[in-house]
Amino acid sequence: MFRDGVLQPAFDQFAVRNPWTGENIDLAASDTAAEVDEAVRAVRAAWRPLRPDRRAAILLGAARLIRERAGELAELISRESGVCIAETRKETERAATNLVVAATEAERLRGESIPVPGQDRLALTIFEPIGIVAAITPFNRPLNQVVVKVAPAVAAGCAVVVKPSEQTPLTALAFAEMLIEAGLPPEHLVVTTGEPGVIGPALAGHPDIDMVTFTGSVRTGREVAGIAAGKKVLLELGGNDPLIVLPDADLGLAVRLAGQGAFATAGQSCRGIKRVIAVGAVADELAAGLVEAAAGKRAGDPLDPATDVGPLVSVAAAITVERRIADAVSAGAKLLYGGERRRGSLVAPAVLDHVPADAELVVEETFGPVAPVIRVADTDEAIRVANGTRYGLQAGVVTRNVAEFSRIAEALRVGAVNLDAGPHFDSPHIPFGGVKSSGIGREGIPYSIREMSTVKTVTLPYPL
CATH class of the missing domain: 3.40.309.10 (Aldehyde Dehydrogenase; Chain A, domain 2)
Incomplete structure (x- = not known):
């Protein structure tokens, strides 16, 4: 498990295979539900929202690191996902762009003032981070699928626990290291890997998780939504x-x-x-x-x-x-x-x-x-x-x-x-999401940030 800013020793591991050659690329931790529970509770105890300008600086730093290491990242994505290198090179730039957009939007998150009609009061709305976001991502585009969930969570001021696909976990772990290097406090990020039937329910049902954002199949998405009942969910469940x-x-x-x-x-x-x-x-x-x-x-x-x-x-x-x-x-x-x-x-x-x-x-x-x-x-x-x-x-x-x-x-x-x-x-600037069985809510960086925020209303006497 990537926790406290570093990759922790694992009691059990599994092999990540190259779809083209069949060879083992590396080993990843096979985390347990108990380890997930302990990590989430630790995040809840330690997390405090950062100022918007600091969030933006971290996201810009991560974008810079991705661009500096684009070649090695693109090769890693190709090796674990099988996507051709010509496309994974584009994926790294796309991920960096999403981070830059998220940095800009982090400082644009504004409320409004509302003179209450018929009453001598003024209402102010304030965007606050929803809390701890569980981000469950699929195997395709293993860098950008993580970035489009983590970047808006950081921009909103949330902590995030990422569960990447067990088929492509290595890119997510590499990106986590870059976020910490860019200045994200270690207590704001966990990456947990392993059996989805173990980790997914442990995350979605955890009492300290405030929101679940999931991309994957309709069947699994509905299972996640059921386990997460009572929490906010953002589901992208595919298309035809x-x-x-x-x-x-x-x-x-x-x-x-x-x-x-x-x-x-x-x-x-x-x-x-x-x-x-x-x-x-x-x-x-x-x-x-x-x-x-x-x-x-x-x-x-x-x-x-x-x-x-x-x-x-x-x-x-x-x-x-x-x-x-x-x-x-x-x-x-x-x-x-x-x-x-x-x-x-x-x-x-x-x-x-x-x-x-x-x-x-x-x-x-x-x-x-x-x-x-x-x-x-x-x-x-x-x-x-x-x-x-x-x-x-x-x-x-x-x-x-x-x-x-x-x-x-x-x-x-x-x-x-x-x-x-x-x-x-x-x-990254426009909403993305579907209707019917294709999901609930909207991604797209500005829209995800708002999905990962709550609106607090403050009213006070309106001066005459």
Whole structure:
């Protein structure tokens, strides 16, 4: 356990494996529920909120350290997650940017004054840190997924206990060391690693945890929310994000967006494109363009700078993707390119056409490099198909018709709709989150900071 500013000796450990080579990279502590309890109680006893200017300085210092050590961090992320080095280099910069934005927002957290109508009193609102935040993060993007939870917690003045994925814990531990080096008091941060079925409940149900922020599957998120009953929760539970391409679309743009959104991070992104919904006659040319895009992707060793698509996080994950592709083909889809498991957990970028809207491949969140094309007759059918899953995270629409886009944007049950951009569009400055089973609350640095704050109201006599 990373506690009191250093990595503590562990009674039990587990191996962290490289998804590409299968070799052990390092060992991580397998913490117990009792150790988690002791650590959280110690944080509660010692934590005191920092001044906003000090919070900002710590976050800026951490951003500087990430940029200074970007090369070694990117390699570590690739080795433990399998994401190709070209993408993990971008992840380090994205994480640093999130920290800088959080530093700026830490000093912008302002209340307001409200003259109370009909009464001679003035109300003042004050943002205060919610307390101790438990941050439970997934395996994909193991640096930035931690940063987008820890940075706003620090900016809000909270202490934070991080539980990274047991598949990718090493990056979180490296980042924790940087935060301490940047000046974060040791009693403000714990990183606990090990069996999620042990640590997750121990954190979510702990009486000294004030808020749980979780990114992961719907099933696990609902379990966490149940255990955390009575606490504030912020849940990002994945998506089945569509890119809707209308007949008047710029097809070059549509193909480029679909290729980026479906194949980046080997398709292991909650906001990645999971469905390409082609309206009318556009489908033939769109599918052909996607085949060309997939053929141009090099799949293989994630540490090779020329690689575009690395392995999935595990062989089990790759087998699931392979099976869903086969099931879709059995149901009538046409496999136009790729989809085979080449080595271990490496899946070749796949393009499928004529995919039935009820195929498991496109009903569930498929974490793999797959671009499934669903053909629909008109915009109304596109909306029905897009809304036809339990998810509602983000969507993209490619069209030149702004009025038609506005109609689609109003009808889609999602957290964000992007015109001429994919559902994978993001910025640290804007809200991120979904509806339906995709989650509760909003991330995005300014919004997360407010989620991790409470509003205290003070009233006093208003001078006449």
